[in-house]
Amino acid sequence: MVAAPGLRGLWVDAFGPGLRTPAEVAQTVSDAAGMGFNTLFVQTVRRGDCLCLQASVPVAADVQPGFDPLAEVIRLAHARHLRVIAWVSVTGAWNASLPSAGAAQVFALHGPDARDSWLSRRPDGSWKSGADAWLDPGIPAAADHMVRSAVSVVKNYDVDGLQLDRIRYPDGGDWGYSPVTLARYRQETGATGTPAPADERWKAWKREQVTALTRRVALEARAARPGVILSAATIVYGNGPADLTAFRATRTYSEVLQDWPAWMREGLLDVNVLMNYKRDGVNGQESWFDHWNAFAGQQRSGTAEVAAGTSMYLNSPEVTAAQAARALTGGLGWVGYAYRTPTSEVYAQRQTQAQGLAALRGVLGSVMTAEGGSGGAVVWTPTPSARRAVLGRVVGTLRVGGLRVDAFAADGSPLGSTVTDGNGYYGFTDLPAGTAEVRVGGQRWSEPLVLGVTRFPNLLLRTLRAGN
The missing domain is CATH 2.60.40.10 (Immunoglobulins)
Incomplete structure (x- = not known):
């Protein structure tokens, strides 16, 4: 029986249907409430564009003209007693699959060919990471832009919280070679030449830029909206570490330069949502999942919470339910990724989204309700921090x-x-x-x-x- 109170969240991304029209938003909120979720993590600032009208970044080009998705989600979700966390891709600047938001988008103003480009780069000057361009936390003007983008959402909308996604450097470990970033590094440390990607002093300096960005967003957001829930979607690649020493050997710390245990100790996060995207039954990944959950639970400080974010899109509904149950019985919350692709069959296009949601609903059972399924929906009440x-x-x-x-x-x-x-x-x-x-x-x-x-x-x- 799963009776643990706490967060049961659903990520709603903006790379497909779900947020772009009033009808989509109404269906999204209805589906989430009907399945027993108590919190929606709604993609808001996506790649330098916003699924909203009142932010410092331009409106996404694929949103129905004049429609404010975030405002409508908040209105409908709050009426159903669901919390709304605005999910912000902090360093996101551009994605090849998305339409341009126009001349005001950061990529148009500070992209690869701009004199004052804000993009993170490799040593050879290249800037694409797959289909994406990333802003560099080490560029002061870019950091100012990222803070302003996130905080503008908190200032203008009645959101319950803010989630920081992509608050890191890209995968690979060879990023941060913008001329501005390198010049700052040399000035502040006295280093000469161009550091190698594996240079520990260079990595530590970049890691501090990510932490400083997290710190400023957290404090500016809390100043703008006291009581706002600060969350981050954090990296947990591979197997989970046993302790902090082992954590510092993980890709999280050494490659993408995200020191989220330090953020928790410092009090920057109210909820740490691990992107614990593992597949039970594949190469022992179920133990990787459990190890990361256990390690993160050990890092909690004060009233801060931890939630296991699971990859519904990589798993069957049965595995999703099992992972959610293990997280909840372990004293953590649970967040599923994602509404658009709720099962591996939907992700593989062998099943419609509606079919996937129905299959998932059929197995979640007591995971989504109190007292083993007989006590109704679970209400998540985060403990307010007296900070x-x-x-x-x-x-x-x-x-x-x-x-x-x-x-x-x-x-x-x-x-x-x-x-x-x-x-x-x-x-x-x-x-x-x-x-x-x-x-x-x-x-x-x-x-x-x-x-x-x-x-x-x-x-x-x-x-x-x-x-x-």
């Missing part, structure tokens, strides 16, 4: 990225250290009540903290002391 955080910025005529910032309590005891991003932003989360002081480059500022995000004034640096 105190600081968001500030260093400005000046000298470099503002890569500067160490220290935080102290009123009695002088240290609260933590971080480094500024390429735009000079820094932040601290989960601070104790009282007054916090930040120190950087000989400058300092103290401020009493309130629940939520306290914005510190800009700190002007004209000179840097040794060691900064």
